[in-house]
Structures are given as C-alpha cells and as structure tokens.
Amino acid sequence: MTAPIVGHLDPFFFEVVEAVHRDLRTVYGTANPFVFAISGTGSAGMETAVSNFVEPGAKFAVFTAGFFGDRIAEMGRRHGARVVRCEKPWGETFSEAEAAEFIDRERPQVVAFVHAETSTGVLQNPEWITRPAHAAGAMVIADCVTSLGGIPIRIDASGIDVAFSCTQKGLSCPPGLSPLTASPRAIEWLRARKTDPPIWYLDLKLITDYYEGQHRYHHTAPITMFYALREGLAAIRDEGVEQRFARHQRWHVEFVQRMRAMGLEMYVAEGNRIPTLNTVRVPEGVNDVRVRKLLLEEHGIEISGGFGPLAGKIFRIGLMGPLATKDNLDFFCEALEKCLAGAPAVA
C-alpha cells in the first residue's frame, strides 16, 4: 500500500486490476469472465448483488438462520422486492428437501443464502439451495464474505450465480474492497433488466464499462486497496489455493480436538462447521466478556463473542490465513485455558 498512488485511469492501475481479477477467479473457483472488486467493504458487495439482481417487485427468497441472512432480506426490502424468508433458528442449516419445499411453494425469481454465516459459524452446502432454485428457474446469490480464501467455494461446480465477499477475512488483507463474481447467465439477466439499478455507485453496468474495454470513467477506485488485495492474492498463489484450504482444515480439526481435551464443546454440529471461524460454547457459569477481556489484555489475543440470540453463549474464534498454524494454536489454547481458569464467575 505504500507504493506510489497512480491515477484511477492509469494503465498501471488496470494491470493491477487484471491481476486481481485473475487471482480472484482462482480463489472463487470460477471461469466467470465477470469478476470485480467493488469499491466498498463486504456489505457494499451484498448491496451490489441485491440492488443489481433483484428488481423492484421481484419475488426474492432469502434463507436465513443468522445475522447476515437477515441483512440480505433487509436490503431486498429496501429495494422494493417482495421478500419471502425461509427461517430457521440461528446455527442450523437448510437441507435440500427444505429448500426445495420452500422454493416450489414460493416460486421466487431470485434466491439468496449465506455460505458461511459469521454470526453462528455454520457452513451451508450451496448445492442444497442452487439445485432446487435452478429447477424452479431462479437465480442464486451467495454471501461468501467469510468463506472466500478460507475454504473452497467452487462457484461454477456449485451453481452459484452471484457471489460477493470481503478482503479482510479469508484473503487476509485490509478491509476496503468487496470481490464479486457473476455467472454469464446472471449477466444476461442483468442486461435484460428493465429498470436502472437504483444505486449509481454500485451499478454493475457502469462498473463494467470502467474496468473493461475503453475504461470509461465511473468513480475513483481506492487504488491502495487494490495494491493490498493484489499482494494478498499473490501470497495465496505462492502457497497454493488448495494447500491453503488444506492447512485451514488441518488446524481446524486440531482445534476441535484441543477444545474437546479442554472439556469445551463446539457450537455447530460436525460437518456444518466453518474451519476458519470456530464457534465454541461458553461453559456454564463463565462470563464470556471477562474471558475475552483477559485474553485481549493479558495475551494480546482478540476473539469475538456471540450476538443476538447467541450473546454470551458462544466464543467466535478466527483461525485463518497466517494465523492457522500450530504455534498460534498452541499459543491460543494455553491462553484460553488460563483465562477460563481465572474467570469462573458470572459478573
């Protein structure tokens, strides 16, 4: 990010952009020509997906079992969609039968779900949603904020039409951009849209004209954020994408064993867990705020708590990028054990 800043129409900038797009395709697991980094953080990517692909009046089915599913539904509502929600308690997943039953009943034009739900630590199998959605002729938007760069997404194989993410989680970069991809089918859908998308700043047609072809000026992109993302993606390429995913998986499995050895319980059922975002139940009688405060102040480790219905009930522990190593796991487990021992009472 300390490299000299060039103009937003400088040929060097577009070289950086091209490198970013190429490497994003690899981490997303897609051959989609349409890949961009939106000039905002993850939620701007969510808003880009919803405002471009869900027209006012369209029926929009949102599968939600956590905080970010609700956020997608709220954006759909604001953009004038007819939102129908398929809800389950926080922490659960949707089976293919459940998804099919809902989609067949509601017949939405667009369906959205959260691939890796940050608020709960739950991973949703994309195909359990995309198969029934495509069978009903609907397009599928996936929130990949917590999964991109951490675990395989395989956009093309899983049938996701539109996906968005962020830079500060699985890609281990500073926050500031939202990588977004769309299938050729989704782009056809976008071209056939009858009304202009409501948000000029996030209009994908205008953004396409800026990044491609004649580079028609749209907005000034955050140049240094692209430098950072290019380097972050280069580091992933150096390690190898599949090797990175395997490393995340390996230390996740080890993490689960260590927790069990400490008498702690994972919040999410085996098979549904996000390897890079581990949710652990706060033991009975333990004050989670005090534990997290001790971890931060005495060991310099920041973990998150639960919120909404999970406030006080779970710890959310990131284990991704350069932090998914044996040394870091040792360091964390030792610190957590000490903090739990020092914080038995509910405040």
Add this chain to the structure above:
Amino acid sequence: MTAPIVGHLDPFFFEVVEAVHRDLRTVYGTANPFVFAISGTGSAGMETAVSNFVEPGAKFAVFTAGFFGDRIAEMGRRHGARVVRCEKPWGETFSEAEAAEFIDRERPQVVAFVHAETSTGVLQNPEWITRPAHAAGAMVIADCVTSLGGIPIRIDASGIDVAFSCTQKGLSCPPGLSPLTASPRAIEWLRARKTDPPIWYLDLKLITDYYEGQHRYHHTAPITMFYALREGLAAIRDEGVEQRFARHQRWHVEFVQRMRAMGLEMYVAEGNRIPTLNTVRVPEGVNDVRVRKLLLEEHGIEISGGFGPLAGKIFRIGLMGPLATKDNLDFFCEALEKCLAGAPAVA
C-alpha cells in the same frame, strides 16, 4: 497505512475516527457535530447525500454547468425524486438572481450544486444558492469533492446543509473515504424522513449508531484508509488550514501569470477559478493528447484533458497539497513549454 490493523469495533479505531472527525470539522469550517467519513470514494458520498436527504417523490433542484452536476441529477432520478435541472453551459456559474428565479419558480424541497466543478475548473459561490434556497424553505446539498482541503468552504457561514467530498484531492490522501457533514437542521430533516433510505450500506442513521454512542456494528470500515486520512489531516493541521489555503492561492496566482507569459489563456473567468484545479485553453492547432503524453513520458508529469463538450479544448492542471510550491510550478512550466513547442500539429 502500514500500522497494525485493528478490528472495526476496537476502541483504538474509534480514537482514530474521533481525530478524523475533529480535523474534518476544521477543514470544512463547521461546528456541525455530524461529520463522518463514508466507506467509499467521493461518488459514494454523493450517493449518501442524495439517498438520505432526497426522499422518493421529493422535488429536487440541481444546478448544473458541468459533469458532476449531471451526476447528482442522475442519482436523484434513480432514487425516485422529481428532478428539475437548472442548466448553463459548461464553465459558467449561477448568479444569485438566476438561482432565486429558478428556486422561486420550482419550489423544490432540496437543492444541490457543485462547489468546485472538476470538469470545468469553475468555483460556484455557495451563498448565491443557499440564500434563495433557504428563503424558499429548501435544504442545500453541496458537492465539495474538489474544494475540501484546497480552499475555504466555511460550511456554517455559507449555509450549506449537507456537503460531501473525497480524500484524494485537497486532502492529499489516497482515495477510499468520503468525508460528509450535515447541519443540525439537515439531521432533524433526516430524522423526520418517513421512509427508510433505500441504500442500507449508506444509511446515515445506521452509520451514526456505528460511529457514536454504543458503536452498534453496521459494516466493517476500511481501517487503513482512516489511518491515512488521520495522517493527511494531521499534516494539514501542522501547516495550518488557513496557511494551506493561502499557499494554494499564492501559487495559483503565480500559475496564472506564468500561463499568460507563455501566451496561454485560462478557461475560466477571473474570480470564478478554483485555485487548486486550473483549466487552461489548449492553443489553436495544438493536439492536447500529444502534449499530455509528452508531459507524462518525458517529464513524469500527469495532467488531465477536458471531456464531454470540453474534450480537446482544455488542460486540467492540479496544483494542490504538496505540489503547490514554487519548485513544482517551475518544473511544470518549463516542461509544458517544451512539450507545446514539440507538439504543434493536430494529429
């Protein structure tokens, strides 16, 4: 920007944010409590202003004599406002009588204008718009993208209700945030709004709850961009805001004299010029693209050309921040003279 990245709810981050807000008040010339840096570049600030303060169905008067005035009108149209445009040829300003006549006839609820129009180099006197607008009970939005940090804006004295800007022009930072301020009157107006603003990511009520009070999570802010903005503003504070404005003015005056000595003509009439963005007429028979290419390739200097109705007709020359010095001016003028001599023919 290379400082360690903290979380978006970290107390240290909010210390940085507080420092940014304090210094933004100084450069904006306002005591408004409401000052934020929006998580997107300048056009995201424009969209924030329009989508929060112009309700669907509201009558929205846009004064436009350049590219960015048109952009504001386009955003208003997309958000469902009844847009009325007061247009003049690119490069002109609006007198108080012209503004009053239009506003009295149209009776808009919200009025917008561009303080410093980047496409033409023209400065609009804010009071010629705010006085008739306030007399008619309308609220005023000002595009200060090119003026903030370069010249005095004096939000409170000039009666601007809502202003937005960018970080990469007068503030001499990387692009990535959009500083926005709103008067207490505008905030009252916002609170009385009957519908939710259409854009969740740019909803100022939610953004306020994030940056103030209990710091309720909204989106992940681009942390490193705040670090950069804090340092850019600290550099301005070190020099002194008024001293900086005076320095910009001083070298602008010198610039105009040098151009005259070279037989070149300024595009904008004296009194209406933006000191930090100088527009110079391309001399008869000179190919502006070739001159700009020579400047860049042989001297490492990047200037811009005109676009739209001014394509090929003007050079747009930035003279702001660390570049507004005698040495830089000498360097530029010498280079320009050489390039003009070497590029007499139209290609």
